[in-house]
Amino acid sequence: MKFADGCWLTQKDYEVHNMSGAYEVLSHDAHSITILAAGSRIYNRGMTLGGPVLKITYSSFAENIIGVKIVHYPDDGVKRPEFELERDKGYIPEITIGDDTAVLVSGKTRVEIKLHSDWQIDYFYGDRKLTSSRGRTTSYIVNDRHGADGGFNPRFFEAIPEHPSYLREQLSLGVGECVYGFGEKFTHFVKNGQTVDMWNSDGGTSSYQSYKCVPFFLTSGGWGVFVNSSGNVSFEAGSDVVSKISFTLPGEEMEYFLIGGEEPKDVLRSYTSLTGRAPLVPRYTFGLWLSTSFTTDYSEETVNSFIDGMEKRGIPLQVFHFDCFWMREFRWCDFEWDRRQFPDPAAMLKRLRDRGLSVCVWINPYISELSTLSDEASREGYLLKNRNGGIFRTDFWQPGMAIVDFTNPAARDWFKHKITELLNMGVTNIKTDFGERIPTDVVYYDGSDPELMHNMYTYLYNKTVYEALTDFYGKDKACLFARSATAGSQRFPVHWGGDCTAEYSSMAETLRGGLSLGLSGFGYFSHDIGGFEATASPDVYKRWAAFGLMSSHSRLHGSTSYRVPWLFDEESVDVLRFFTCLKGKLMPYIWSQAVAAAREGLPVMRAMLLEFPEDRVCRTIDTQYMFGDSLLAAPVFDESGEVDVWLPEGRWHDVITGKAYDGGHYERFVCTHMEMPLLARDGRIIAWGNFERNFDYDYLDGTVFCVYNLPEGKTAEARIYDGEGREYFVLTAKNEGGVVTWTSTPTDKRFGVEVIFD
CATH class of the missing domain: 3.20.20.80 (Glycosidases)
Incomplete structure (x- = not known):
């Protein structure tokens, strides 16, 4: 939802009250800090007459997850459906209240809140700065035109177009930082430049609408945000203020969780520890x-x-x-x-x-x-x-x-x-x-x-x-x-x-x-x-x-x-x-x-950036993916059979054609209909089962473990799990001096090992 009219103005009929500073710490305990944020700098008592002011609570109940709850005044009487979150009540963050800064540390992730100064909230993971909320970012917004046209769309399943008030947060994006997620979105994979509204719709795959809206995003910078509301959260990914991602929610209160990590995989692990993970299926x-x-x-x-x-x-x-x-x-x-x-x-x-x-x-x-x-x-x-x-x-x-x-x-x-x-x-x-x-x-x-x-x-x-x-x-x-x-x-x-x-x-x-x-x-x-x-x-x-x-x-x-x-x-x-x-x-x-x-909480079909977060090319690729952690899959999208595949650094073995390729560049494949680029990553072991007809079979008996281009001095493992997800066999290969040897869990099942160098 856009409120800016260029850099200096606000769109017609909206009053935007940006928080100017953290006026005081209202309270704190073992789990949280609550501050009072004022809509203007307070220089004398006369400036404390009226508002708006916001009460903002920073808390943590799990490592590397910092909760932020913003309240203008409580939405009393509203029955809110709630997501089923896994809140670990036993975790206690480290909290420090100083004269000019309040700090909450959760694992390696921390938030620093500047007190009695201009609005400045900074988030870090270790020594690395993740993002910040500074200046005109955290806002309470009033809609002056609410109700002028009746405020309701007769198509019963569409979003209500007008609300009297909104809360908005804006967080900074680094130069070249990419934004992903928001559920199943068929628009461009990198969401920078897009408006993304959380309103489930039956719109097919060829539109901006989505069957599966999820108010969560992560970035290539190793952090993400989950907005804890089933409402129509509106995200602007560098599309209202181009250097920031904003999220806006109708009403008088909003809660979100900022998640930090070394890389996007860590953020995804923490997010799914909060909202739940996919169980096994048969x-x-x-x-x-x-x-x-x-x-x-x-x-x-x-x-x-x-x-x-x-x-x-x-x-x-x-x-x-x-x-x-x-x-x-x-x-x-x-x-x-x-x-x-x-x-x-x-x-x-x-x-x-x-x-x-x-x-x-x-x-x-x-x-x-x-x-x-x-x-x-x-x-x-x-x-x-x-x-x-x-x-x-x-x-x-x-x-x-x-x-x-x-x-x-x-x-x-x-x-x-x-x-x-x-x-x-x-x-x-x-x-x-x-x-x-x-x-x-x-x-x-x-x-x-x-x-x-x-x-x-x-x-x-x-x-x-x-x-x-x-x-x-x-x-x-x-x-x-x-x-x-x-x-x-x-x-x-x-x-x-x-x-x-x-x-x-x-x-x-x-x-x-x-x-x-x-x-x-x-x-x-x-x-x-x-x-x-x-x-x-x-x-x-x-x-x-x-x-x-x-x-x-x-x-x-x-x-x-x-x-x-x-x-x-x-x-x-x-x-x-x-x-x-x-x-x-x-x-x-x-x-x-x-x-x-x-x-x-990691997907079976993985965007390339999950496995190769340091590869800048992988940050924007949406025509190929990792099928698990070891196989690169690249569907053919043209009747010519040609497909250009980005191969990250390393040696890649096509398991269908048997050909091998060096990484670090785009490789053009020309595929028959019996082919699709499916490449094993070097230093990995793929277990090939003795399949006949039924997909639920013995995954060890008759299996061949292929060790692909294992670099010298490295080890690799393959694990076999039963139908309940219990590990019962591990094969470990190591390359010492150019010679690959392997060891395994004792078993009476027959299996083979094939070492491939090409």
């Missing part, structure tokens, strides 16, 4: 998923023909997904199979399970007036209400559609019961679609502010479904497939990238969204292979298949057309088979990266 979920697609015609016969076709062509299939029309039209959701197309669903599901397949079905959190559940949900108070006490309804997606109120515990239990009935029938996974277009002019069961619930709704929706899956299958054995999300939603994996189009530009924007999501705390990411809208050319389909299989989760899905490969061309069959089997062989390695996601 190993079979990393295999290939095939969908009915959305509005296509399908029945049990269609489903069987697809599965038979995949088996006949030797393409390992792990999960089959039934999209919306497993239920009857106009009745979503009633959780009842359309018996016209699926006359005996329980028997059908058993047959699919007997073939080694898991089954996913689509749902949304809406109840059509024609649903068999509508009367019950209305009668029991399970639905959102209008301010007049009636049920909120719209024809926007389904006739007379109402929305489940997940702030009602009884509604959550009722919804869980419906999910459990499906699981008892043989369903293994749930696709939790929608959850973005949530109205603001409604009343919630628990009295929550409806504007603050707009983004929080998806959290409660997916949490409810994930808990049903966990209750049924157990911890780390649940997997849903979600589109919408907010901060903390990484606790309920997996998430996919929404509605993309079957063309190269959309494939690239999907990758940008996934990389931004990974830098926002999410461990896993998927997308619709071949694109959702329209039908891909055979060329795009094959390139997207390679990209999709080198993603954490891989699903074939479309809108109006099917995605089985033989409908494109015969080479598409070969490409899909090859990359599915390649991923299957890589599962010992991929599973170790999933364990890292669960333990450390």
Whole structure:
């Protein structure tokens, strides 16, 4: 949200009260310092008449995380939905109050507050300055025109355009410092120069809108900020004042956490320790998923023909997904199979399970007036209400559609019961679609502010479904497939990238969204292979298949057309088979990266800067990524098959072609459809498993450990984990005098070691 009119002026109709100095320390204890910030320098008593003044509390409950709470006056009476944060009450920071400076130290991160002088707040990590708030930065802002035009947009799911007041913070950016994150954003990967608003929207992948808004960013300078609000936080990343990043929140109070680290990985670890980490998901979920697609015609016969076709062509299939029309039209959701197309669903599901397949079905959190559940949900108070006490309804997606109120515990239990009935029938996974277009002019069961619930709704929706899956299958054995999300939603994996189009530009924007999501705390990411809208050319389909299989989760899905490969061309069959089997062989390695996601909060698909923070080129790259910590993946985005790949310093081995390359420059690859640059980093060990068909297999028996270009004097390790994420085997290689030797955990399993120098 912009308030500046050039360097000197403020935009019309706004009064900006910038804090001029820390007037005094109001209080302090073992955990916090609270200061009084004045809107002007106080030279005499007459200048203390009136305000505004702000009370600002600096605190810490975990190392390298400093909380900042800014209050104009308390928003009394507002029921705020709250993120579930992991606050460690036992941690005590170091606090010093001097004559002219107050200091709070948290681990290696500290804040220095200048007292009785011009406004100056500086943040450090060790001796390195991270950022500062100086001059006209921390502000209370009044909107003089609020209410002049009614202040409400009739499109029920859009953001409220006007508020009477705002709080704003601005933090400095260093020269060349890059900003990332904010959830799944399909715009340019580096967010400098962009306005980023936190308002979940169903906008596809080709716009500035986002299904997954997360009020968190990190920078290439090794720090980040999480704004602790589910409201419409507006960020200006060097786009209002070009040397600063600002964040603005409607209302009278705002809390944020500044996180320091040696590098971006450290910031991400600390952020996910605060908001939660993605748990493990079942190993079979990393295999290939095939969908009915959305509005296509399908029945049990269609489903069987697809599965038979995949088996006949030797393409390992792990999960089959039934999209919306497993239920009857106009009745979503009633959780009842359309018996016209699926006359005996329980028997059908058993047959699919007997073939080694898991089954996913689509749902949304809406109840059509024609649903068999509508009367019950209305009668029991399970639905959102209008301010007049009636049920909120719209024809926007389904006739007379109402929305489940997940702030009602009884509604959550009722919804869980419906999910459990499906699981008892043989369903293994749930696709939790929608959850973005949530109205603001409604009343919630628990009295929550409806504007603050707009983004929080998806959290409660997916949490409810994930808990049903966990209750049924157990911890780390649940997997849903979600589109919408907010901060903390990484606790309920997996998430996919929404509605993309079957063309190269959309494939690239999907990758940008996934990389931004990974830098926002999410461990896993998927997308619709071949694109959702329209039908891909055979060329795009094959390139997207390679990209999709080198993603954490891989699903074939479309809108109006099917995605089985033989409908494109015969080479598409070969490409899909090859990359599915390649991923299957890589599962010992991929599973170790999933364990890292669960333990450390690091994504499986990593922006290059996470692994190479000192490489300035990697700070802006958004067309390639690290698939875990040891493999560089570069999708092909052009029908020529050409792709320019930045290779950081070192020696890189292409695991598909066997060719090797020196790093430190861009390398041009010309790829057949059976190729995509996939390069092993030097000094790393990749475990190649003995894959046949099922992605959940013994990751040690028959495995070959390839040691790639291990430099002299260095060691490398590969670890094997069981299905519960427990380490049970470690292989260590070392290069001494040009000779590579290895040791390992004793085992009765057979495995091989291959040392590669090229």
